[in-house]
Amino acid sequence: MTVLAFGVDVGSTTCKTVAVDGTGRRIAHRVEPTDPRIEPQVERLLRSLREETGADGPVGATGYGRKRVPAGRALTEITCHARGAFAATRRGGVLVDMGGQDTKVIRIGPSGDVVDFAMNDKCAAGTGRFLEIILGRLRVPYEEVAGQVALATRSVPVSSTCTVFAESEVISLVAGGEPLEGILKGLHQALASRVAALARGTSGGGDLFMSGGVALNAAMVGALRDALGRPVQVLPDPQLVGAIGAALSVMPGAA
């Protein structure tokens, strides 16, 4: 199997590395929590990928730590996510990427170009962090969330805009005897409505895709689908879309 390129996405929460072939198909990957000492971590992960695949190739980097990676090219997560998504879908649309600490909405044109984008990276309340903090407080393991939400007969609304306020509100709701599944459903809806507002800002319709670690949470995907009133397609390897896009950027012949 010929490996043509490596991609590195150094996010603020997790570091993702991939080895891809000419079509953007993932051959191997590594994901770890990001170490503050980025260079040694990336070096180690790339070496491990080279050993596994028995091949070598150019390196593309993205993510907040991209400038610290010795790479052939460093592009922003916006451009890389668009490329990674287009490689998977072969068509335009709107990509909603929900990571640990930020949320991005990218409008991708029919040829895979970035037409418009919006980001929420200043406030936890519109990101995966919102869920993480409150689930942590409620002592609900992340893996169990989707299952719990599916059991809810009704949603208990959580109205606070701010994560800290929402935390207080949720504690009151639990103390007041509201069903946990309903509260969890309400939390997902609250987050989905904020993400939907961000998505509506990048105008127009079209197919809706989702990537990022949060896309692995089926309850979130469902809530977003409900908030936007359209089907949401979760991309394969949702966490690796940015890294794949970075690898594609250094493929021979890439734009």
Next chain:
Amino acid sequence: MILRRAQYELAGRVVGPVLASLDGWRRRKRPPSGASRSSPFGPPLESVRKLKEIMTAHFFQARYADGAVPVAWVTSGFPVELLRPLGFHTVYPENHAAMCGVQRLVPGLSDAVEAQGYSRDLCSYARADLGSVITGRTPVGRLPRPDLLACCTNICQTVLYWYKALADHFRVPLVIVDTPYVYGKAEPHHVQYVRDQLEELVRVAERISGRRADPEALAEVARKAKEGTDLWAECLATGKTRPAPWTGIDGFFHMAPIVALRGTDVCNDYYRLLRDELRDRVARGIGGLREERHRLLWDNLPIWFAVREVATLLAERGFNFVCTSYTNAWAEAGARIDPRDLIASAADSYTHIILNQDLPNRLGILRRLSREYEVDGAVLHSDRSCKPYSIGQVDLKDRLASELGIRVLLLEADHSDPRAWSREQADNRLTAFMEGFA
């Protein structure tokens, strides 16, 4: 056009009031809230039924206004006395936004304008209003399209930007009465500027309404506006007695006519009714609370979506807001109106409203109200959406507390967007504040 006009008059004089009183009759069949043994409030005011009738009729009539009479959307501090004799039906977007606030409709309306790119950090009244305009959603059935937009910057500069957005949407003339802020004393050229703008306003309004401003009619409206202002002041003044016959929160709802119907007989008749009822309660020792233990001043706009919650939380411990700088503003705005020279006196009066004068003046008003109403404490609502009212409150709090020896709380909230409010945190602060009183 004639048919439309007939519909408008019928709606205002007959159908509206009938519908409103039917509605009131329906409500009377249900036991009124606050009458139960466990409520901390005194018996509810009888006049409130009439208030609801008036406002319901007013908004019902509004649905038939466009196409029948000229319609003006105006700011609360606008010298509306100049428009009345020209037959304008006036709509107050702030008043409408307050209703949206009370009914917790603002988040939905705001979402609609935020989708267009308006920031959530903007005044929640503006967001509610623009949201209502774009979506067509309103709790009052339908608002008539304006033929004229009229804003006066005495309450804030934000109305300038807000009304610019309305002008962009409706594409109708926008008249601005720009009142330079008063630092110390208004200079002669400042007052002349306002007078000149009022003259310009009249000419524009005449053109749009197709009527000439008759000096007699203007003088008559001025007289009514002044009388209405004085009557409102008399209502407020009853709060000086112990116990106060009503709550400051009642005041927030009962001020609707002096804002939206100023210069009309309906307004004045209502305040006579209210005043008489309040004086009667004073004579019989009936209070707004069952047991008034502490008297407070409220500064800034109310927290519309939590008015009853806050009032109840305080009332349960015997705390009543006996005066507010906000309701008081409407007892002062029209006080200098002189029917013999409406333009000059309106220029003077509207330039000197509380929000258009400097902080020393503001402190003076708070100090005076606190003394006259013998308050034990004050709550300054730090309204996220209203910078002109909120800037300076940190200092005002300290000065009021030290000069008068009273306890003062600065309470962070918003006047109509509940998303900027944490119920638990506010309850905590208010409770801690109350616990500090002997």
Next chain:
Amino acid sequence: MSRNAYIARQREAHGRKAVAVLPIHHPKELLTALDLLAVEMWGPPGAPRGDGAGRIQAYVCSVVRNAMAFLCSGGADAVDGVLFPHTCDSIQGLATLVPDFGGWGKQAFTFLHPKGPERQSSRTYLDGELRSLARRLEAFTGRTLDAGRLAWAIRLHAEIDAARAGILDARSRLAAGDPELYALLRRGEWLWPEDHLAELRDFRKRFPDGAGRAGVPVLVSGYVPEPPSLLRTLNHAGAYVAADDFAAVGRRVVRTAPTAADPWEGLQQRYWAAPPCSTRSADPDARVNHLLGMLDRSGARGVILQVIKFCEPELFDVPLLRRAFAARGVPVLYLEGELEAELSGQTVTRIEAFVEMLAAGRAA
């Protein structure tokens, strides 16, 4: 020479007093005519200095909170007075809070410029306000304003505007990077006008028209070109400012030469001829048309809208501007800041992503 040292030197060598001026619009010509050095206060950026900012709630913009802190902590002690224009509700409040409730013990002046369209009432009023300010400044400086001196000051500032306009219009042909260009232009915020004019002319000699600049041209509308890394990041990413509507720069360049014989009329002309600004007019079309014109003349392929968080006048204009640019098919990058001293990594990413997007558009 540092700014404070320059201010001291102006006093010692020329007997000139200095007045700090809050944003945005003020009659600089009047101050110049009375031999007053105007020192514009557009921040300072970064964290508020001292704890004076605590007297203003956190939902008020950083311009005002930082100015409050700066004044209260003695940061402006090098000057003799402060001038507050009637820019917005927050500056309006600052102008009574600091002089009346403590924090600034020296002289405070206000310039309450008219709001709304040019009308007979506002022209008469502006004349009155200009003369009133002049009287107050005369008392402050101990000098008398004479018409000849005022006419001279107007001509001087008109020349400065012409020189600034010349540089701004030629920038796509100048070899200077944006950081260097703006560093020069911003010195006009505190230099004695004649010194600033000399620097502008000198710059033009050093950077005559040359070959076209490489990179993607963008139009920037915003408050100030701060922090310096904003411009560096933009240039580094492969774009440059081809047209600017910064309140501190482009929005105050008056391009029409004064024609009135009477200098007071000349001041009026210059006031009304300044580019549209959300803090003065309420005409929804004026600013949009002005920016679209700039877009066309400069060939800019993208727009950066920079707004300070909580700035009401600018925030209300954002949807109108976005709509107009969208109708033209011009991408817009919206940056909301708090007058930080350094760009956050998030903002750097946004700028780079935007330029990547524009550059790819050209390549496609």
